[in-house]
Amino acid sequence: MPKNEQDPAGSTQQFRAFANRGDAPPSRPNTGLIIGGAAVLLVVIVVVALLVV
Template sequence: MSQNANDPAGTTHQFQRFAQQSQPEKSGPPVGMIVGIVAVLAVVVIAALALTML
């Protein structure tokens, strides 16, 4: 048996290159975050209106 440390998954450099390729770059604003913020603001406005009508 050889004494060489052979990593079957490849080198760290190869893994980093694979990880960078597998994640496509996103362009534009995060739509999910914007929708979430708008929803939270709508709930706050509705709650404020409900409290003022009491």
């Protein structure tokens, strides 16, 4: 028997798992990034307001 013989059943099973995987779910917006950006923007606005007064 050759040493590099592959099991066709294993390959078929792997292909079926790949084919049945389906499309990836749509990505949702990163809520943490949005909240962090809003917090940074708020801090910048407060600092600018304190410097102007």
